[in-house]
Structure formats: structure tokens, C-alpha cells
Amino acid sequence: METSKKDKKNHLTRFHYTVEQVIEKPFNWKQMLRLLTYLKPYAKSYLPAAIIAMLVSTFVRLAVPILVGKVAIDIAILNKDTTLLTWLVVIIGCLYLLSYLANVLRIKWVNQLGQNVIYDLRHHLFSHVQRLSHGFFDHRSAGSILVRILNDINSLQELFTNGIINLLMDSITLIGIMVILFVLSPKLAIAVLIVLPIMFYISTKLRRNIRRSWQKVRINQSRMNSHLNEAIQGMRITQSFSQERENAEFFDGVNKGFFHSFRDAAKKSALFRPFVDMSDAVGTIILIAFGSYLILLGEANGGIAIGTFVSFAYFTGMFWEPISRLGQMYNQLLMAMASSERIFEFLDERPNVKEKENAYVFQNMKGHIQFERVQFSYNQDRIALHEISLNIEAGETIALVGHTGSGKSTIANLISRFYDPTEGAVKIDGKDLRDVELASLREQISVVLQDTFIFSGTIMENIRFGRPDATDEEVIEAAKVVGADDFIKRLSNGYATEVEERGNILSAGERQLLSFARALLANPRIIILDEATASIDTESEMKIQQALKRLLKGRTSIIIAHRLSTIREADKIFVLENGKILESGNHQTLIAERGKYYELVKSQFTMLDAL
Structure with a gap:
């Protein structure tokens, strides 16, 4: 048990080390622009409509403080103009109603925009993954793929439903407020905004740590989901070996890793809002102190009117809210970047088995299969097939036999073109499979595993x-x-x-x-049976053998079997060992040769006799 825990601890240490390597990457603006290309299909519908609604509500927010301060106070109230004041009340009421309608429509349109983008992105990723070669799935667990398609894309939902429009709205609001403040009173504007450089300096220091933390959260979440998928699918094995407690302990470690990383990220992100509030407080104190001085100084002596001060107070209160939201938006961007890196990692994967342009389309496949000096390896360390040459006539039934790892299933995989040979060529009806359209090939091949x-x-x-x-x-x-x-x-x-x-x-x-x-x-024209009768009882197998005699007639058939009784009537049998063909011939010929096939048959029937 101690060794197991130590191994798990070491594994976690290696995991955290990997995270540290990943999170040192700078913010990838090119990748963010790539993510935003998913908005393109909606550039003439939801997006412009949402932007117009946002601009209307932003205009109202910026116009009302000016109307209240410069018009209502400095003109209507000072001159006791009740008519103008009444009209102002009506105008401001209508503006707020317009802002309300614009906000309702904005929320509706951005949600429709976001949901459509998320749908398109998930559809694109799933469709792309389906087209990837078997080699891609050989090195990745189902859980890690599920995490990308579900969790990582879900984490982008807030960015597309609210984030982008809010980013535009807050940016325009901030720029508008700053311009208005400098127009109203440059002196007071400089005094109030003097805290901005300090705030940006400190917030910049926070960003790197915040980004690190959210990337760590995404990786911990991926790890937890991968383990969950594996644990649930392997529950029968877990229970049969009574490993529930050990499994729970390991999940507890993974769960704690996610818990601590999320808590750390949330804690660092939460520091930003109090910091903004503190800046707001400092700005308000400066406004009251210096603004009061400028009012007492009088407009004639370079001071300001009371209405200008009221407008300033409005805008100062509005100023820190978008800054706070922009800070939260930055956190959102960091989370989106962490997820988009993982999504684009899959989208940038290219199939090892590539389809040529104007590939040959099989219309009437006959099923003549040829292997011409085929060599294949799943990786550089181990060659699975050594210069295999086969000729399988159309309608012929052949069998592949040999020990586990001899290359039988690899031959079947090459016929379906799940992989391409490292050297040599695999042909059907004289056509190199690398020149053939995949769909037209696989539509005429049935595989039973x-x-x-x-x-x-x-x-x-x-x-x-x-x-x-x-x-x-x-x-x-x-x-x-x-x-x-x-x-x-x-x-x-x-x-x-x-x-x-x-x-x-x-x-x-x-x-x-x-x-x-x-x-x-x-x-199909070609049927591949890869140990297809291994799970069937003897009585059912006899029925299937009778059916297969009729059904395989006229079709090219490749039978892979350890139970040699199922291949006696094959037209030709190929005996493989370590990726090489040792013998070939029909059952009677190979038995007469008393070679490897004879030994396999003899050992199998000896074991049956012993039973």
C-alpha cells in the first residue's frame, strides 16, 4: 500500500511539473483571433444586431449624467425653468425605457449568438475527431477526448454568450467616460484618474498568476474526468478484484487536486474586485476633496459649476464598474485560452491516413486483394509486418492464424485502410488504397470483431x-x-x-x-472476421458456420481465428509469426507438411482431449 501511495504521489508531482511547463506560454492573441472566427457565420445577423443594441444602451448611460448635471442643475434648476425640467424628466424616462428595450434585445441576441457558436464549435470538433486515423485513438483515452468535446467547449460558453459583447460595451463606456471627464474639467479628470497607472501596474502583476491558476484548473479537471470515465467503464473489474477502496483513494487524490487548484484560482481572481473597489474609494475621496475646492473657486477663476461636479460624481461611480468587469473578463479570457489551446490541439491533428483530391471511387468492387512487399510498424521500436506479399482472389476465403502479436489484425487494419503501410502497397482490384476514396472503400468492407x-x-x-x-x-x-x-x-x-x-x-x-x-x-464485397466466433458457444458456432458458407460465397473473406476448427474449409490459410508469413496453403496441405500449422492444430486438439 505504501508503495502504491508513493507511486501516486510521484505521479502527481510529475503532473504538476508538466502543468508548470504549459502555463509559461504567453497569451496567444493569434489563437484568440482564431477562436473569434467562429463568429463569422453570424457577422450579418446576431452580431451586428447585438452591437447596435449595446451601443444604444451605452449612449443612454453616457447621456443621462450630462443631462442631469449640465442641463437639469446648471440651467433648469438655477434658472427655475420648470418647463425645461419637466421635459428633461420625460426625456430621461424615455431614454431609460429605450435602454431597457435595448438591453432585453441585446441579451436575447447574444445568447442566441453564443449558443450557435458553441454548437458549431462542438460539431466541428466532433466531426474532425471522427475523421482522424486510428493512430490518434491508440494514444489517447476516451475520457481525455470527452473532456475536450464537453468540458473545454462548455467553458467557452460564457465568453461567447456575454463576454465579447460586454468587452466591447465596457471598453466603449470607459473611453466615453474618459473623454467626457476631460471635456468637463481636465484638472479634476487628471486628479481623479491619477490612481489608474498604479492600478494597471499592480493588476498586470496579478494576471500571470491568475492565468497560471486557471490553466492548472483545466488540466486538473481533465485528469479527474479521464479517471472518472476509466473508473466507471472498468467498474466490473474494480469490483471483481475488490479494489473499491484503492480506487476511491486515488479518485480522492485527483478530486483534491482539482479542489485545491480551483480554490487557488478563485482566490487569486477574487483579489481583483477588492482592489478595484479600493481604487474607486481613493478616486471618490479625491473627487470630493478637489471637486469641492474647484466649486468654491468658481467658474470665473478656473473652477467648476455644481452641475459639472454632479456629472463627475455620476461618471466616477460608473467608471470603476466596467474596469471591474473587464478584470473578470480577463479571467474569462484566461479560462477560454486554457480551453481553446486544448481544443485547437485536437483540431490541428491531421489524419495519418490522408485522402487524395479526386481519389478513385469504387463503383463495383470485385474484391481482389494484393499485398506487395508490405512493411508496417505502429512505432519505430517494433515492426509489425515484414515485407508481406499476399494475393487473395475475388470471392476467395482465406484464414490468418498465428500467436497473439503475429500481425493478423494488422493485415485486416491495412485492408480497411485504418493505417497505411510503411513500405510497399496494399491494392484492391489493382488500385493502391492510398489513391482510393475512403468512404467508397469502407462501405464495401464489413468488419466483425x-x-x-x-x-x-x-x-x-x-x-x-x-x-x-x-x-x-x-x-x-x-x-x-x-x-x-x-x-x-x-x-x-x-x-x-x-x-x-x-x-x-x-x-x-x-x-x-x-x-x-x-x-x-x-x-459488403469483403468481409473480415477478426476472432468473430470466439465468444459464441459451440452450438451457435455450428449454426453460424452453416450460414457463413452461404453468405461468404461470392465475397472475399478474411478470417482471423485462434480456434482452428473454424477455418478448415478456407481456400487458403496463412500462418504468421512475428510479422512474417511462415506457411501458406489449405488445411490438408499444411497438415501434410507437418510444419507450424500442424503444431498449432495438434497442440489445440491435445488440450481439448485433456479436457
């Missing part, structure tokens, strides 16, 4: 997954052919039965039968 994936939805929807336009009758017929119809009818709602995530209500054999029906309904 040992660990089949069942989606949430009905049985009917799962079978129809590879061919959405198939009729109910075609779905049922495919299920009947593979022997799945019997158990489906016994379910509570038959083909309309809802299956949970990953098909947990079904047995392993039933899930495999559904995957057979799904693959066969797609009517």
Missing part, C-alpha cells in the same frame, strides 16, 4: 447501423440468416427492444450475433 460494440438504441437500429436505408424486412432477414432472430423474438419487445450502453442486457454470444447481422446487412 471479437469485442463487438453495441450502441444505445433498439435491436433494429443496431443491425441497421451500417446501412441506414435498409427496410425492416431486410433487417429481419439478415438476423434470420445468422441465427439471431430466435433470441431477438424472445426479448420483451423483439426488434424494438432498447439495449443499454454497450449492450449490457445481452450475452456476449448475442452481441456477436447482432454484429454478424449488422455486417451482413451492409452487403
Whole structure:
């Protein structure tokens, strides 16, 4: 236990070290501009409308203090002009009503703008991730990908719904106030705003620490969500090994990491508002002291009128509010930058398997497969295939056998072009797969894996997954052919039965039968069965073997199997070891040669006899 805790502690230390390396990056304005390009589709609709509404409400805020101070006090009240005063009350009331309507519309439009941008960004990221090659998913957990698509994009919501418009509004308000203050009284304006340079100097010092803290929060949150996803998906394993307490302890460490980082970031961010309030207090004291002196001095001697002082008091009170919001907006930008870095990291990923422009589109694939001196490696340290040459005729059934790691599944992956060969070429009907449109290739290949994936939805929807336009009758017929119809009818709602995530209500054999029906309904020219019968009992396997004899006829079929009894009738069998082909031939030929295949068959049947 002590060793485990020590390892976890060391892991956390390495994690924090990584964070420190990341957070030293400067604020990336180029990246922020890239983020703002998602506003472009709405540049002629919601965005200008929201900006106009914002300008109207900002104009009202700036106009009212001038009307109150310079007109109402210095003219109407001093001259006892009740008519002008009445008109001013009506005008100011109408202006506030106009401001209210403008604010309602602004809030409505910016929310519509923000929600549309978030929708577009999430759609873009998910669509992009779907197009990435298998190599991308080989090195990333599902949890880390979920965090980018959900949490990181959600953290941008406040920026797009309120942040951008508020930033414009507060900036215009600040500039407007400063211009008006200097027009009203340059002396008093300089005196009141003298605290600004000090404030900006200190706030600049705070920004780096605040940005660091929010980046640390994002990474801690990502780590916690990744662990949660892994823990929930592996709950059966956790419980079967009675590791609930250890799992809870590790999650507690991750949770505390997020808790402490968020508390630290919130604490540093919270320092900004009191600092602004203190600056406001200092400015107010200067206003009262120096403003009173200028009033007593009189306008004739370079002083100010009472109305000017009242307007100044209004604007000074308004001045610090947008500064405070801009400080909060900066925190928002820091959070957005931390998230956008992670989002654009995925968006900048490019598929290892690239599709050429004007790629060849398969119209009538025959299914003739050729491997020409193919070499492939998942990484530089280990070569998975060594100069493999294969020739699989159209409609031929071949089998790949060998120990785990011999390269069988790699060959299947290259046929579907989930990866490209490092050297050599893989061809179908004489066409190099690197010159072929991916969709037209994969539409004519069905793959059935040992660990089949069942989606949430009905049985009917799962079978129809590879061919959405198939009729109910075609779905049922495919299920009947593979022997799945019997158990489906016994379910509570038959083909309309809802299956949970990953098909947990079904047995392993039933899930495999559904995957057979799904693959066969797609009517492919090439079928790849990767340990597809491993989870099916002997009785079901016999039924499937009979069905496959009919269904594989006329199609090119690649069968990967450890259970050698399932491949006896294959046209050709390739025996692989360490990425090389040792033997090839049909069952009888290889048995007669008494080589590697003979040893595999003999050892397997010896184990069965021992049982």
C-alpha cells in the first residue's frame, strides 16, 4: 500500500511539473483571433444586431449624467425653468425605457449568438475527431477526448454568450467616460484618474498568476474526468478484484487536486474586485476633496459649476464598474485560452491516413486483394509486418492464424485502410488504397470483431447501423440468416427492444450475433472476421458456420481465428509469426507438411482431449 501511495504521489508531482511547463506560454492573441472566427457565420445577423443594441444602451448611460448635471442643475434648476425640467424628466424616462428595450434585445441576441457558436464549435470538433486515423485513438483515452468535446467547449460558453459583447460595451463606456471627464474639467479628470497607472501596474502583476491558476484548473479537471470515465467503464473489474477502496483513494487524490487548484484560482481572481473597489474609494475621496475646492473657486477663476461636479460624481461611480468587469473578463479570457489551446490541439491533428483530391471511387468492387512487399510498424521500436506479399482472389476465403502479436489484425487494419503501410502497397482490384476514396472503400468492407460494440438504441437500429436505408424486412432477414432472430423474438419487445450502453442486457454470444447481422446487412464485397466466433458457444458456432458458407460465397473473406476448427474449409490459410508469413496453403496441405500449422492444430486438439 505504501508503495502504491508513493507511486501516486510521484505521479502527481510529475503532473504538476508538466502543468508548470504549459502555463509559461504567453497569451496567444493569434489563437484568440482564431477562436473569434467562429463568429463569422453570424457577422450579418446576431452580431451586428447585438452591437447596435449595446451601443444604444451605452449612449443612454453616457447621456443621462450630462443631462442631469449640465442641463437639469446648471440651467433648469438655477434658472427655475420648470418647463425645461419637466421635459428633461420625460426625456430621461424615455431614454431609460429605450435602454431597457435595448438591453432585453441585446441579451436575447447574444445568447442566441453564443449558443450557435458553441454548437458549431462542438460539431466541428466532433466531426474532425471522427475523421482522424486510428493512430490518434491508440494514444489517447476516451475520457481525455470527452473532456475536450464537453468540458473545454462548455467553458467557452460564457465568453461567447456575454463576454465579447460586454468587452466591447465596457471598453466603449470607459473611453466615453474618459473623454467626457476631460471635456468637463481636465484638472479634476487628471486628479481623479491619477490612481489608474498604479492600478494597471499592480493588476498586470496579478494576471500571470491568475492565468497560471486557471490553466492548472483545466488540466486538473481533465485528469479527474479521464479517471472518472476509466473508473466507471472498468467498474466490473474494480469490483471483481475488490479494489473499491484503492480506487476511491486515488479518485480522492485527483478530486483534491482539482479542489485545491480551483480554490487557488478563485482566490487569486477574487483579489481583483477588492482592489478595484479600493481604487474607486481613493478616486471618490479625491473627487470630493478637489471637486469641492474647484466649486468654491468658481467658474470665473478656473473652477467648476455644481452641475459639472454632479456629472463627475455620476461618471466616477460608473467608471470603476466596467474596469471591474473587464478584470473578470480577463479571467474569462484566461479560462477560454486554457480551453481553446486544448481544443485547437485536437483540431490541428491531421489524419495519418490522408485522402487524395479526386481519389478513385469504387463503383463495383470485385474484391481482389494484393499485398506487395508490405512493411508496417505502429512505432519505430517494433515492426509489425515484414515485407508481406499476399494475393487473395475475388470471392476467395482465406484464414490468418498465428500467436497473439503475429500481425493478423494488422493485415485486416491495412485492408480497411485504418493505417497505411510503411513500405510497399496494399491494392484492391489493382488500385493502391492510398489513391482510393475512403468512404467508397469502407462501405464495401464489413468488419466483425471479437469485442463487438453495441450502441444505445433498439435491436433494429443496431443491425441497421451500417446501412441506414435498409427496410425492416431486410433487417429481419439478415438476423434470420445468422441465427439471431430466435433470441431477438424472445426479448420483451423483439426488434424494438432498447439495449443499454454497450449492450449490457445481452450475452456476449448475442452481441456477436447482432454484429454478424449488422455486417451482413451492409452487403459488403469483403468481409473480415477478426476472432468473430470466439465468444459464441459451440452450438451457435455450428449454426453460424452453416450460414457463413452461404453468405461468404461470392465475397472475399478474411478470417482471423485462434480456434482452428473454424477455418478448415478456407481456400487458403496463412500462418504468421512475428510479422512474417511462415506457411501458406489449405488445411490438408499444411497438415501434410507437418510444419507450424500442424503444431498449432495438434497442440489445440491435445488440450481439448485433456479436457
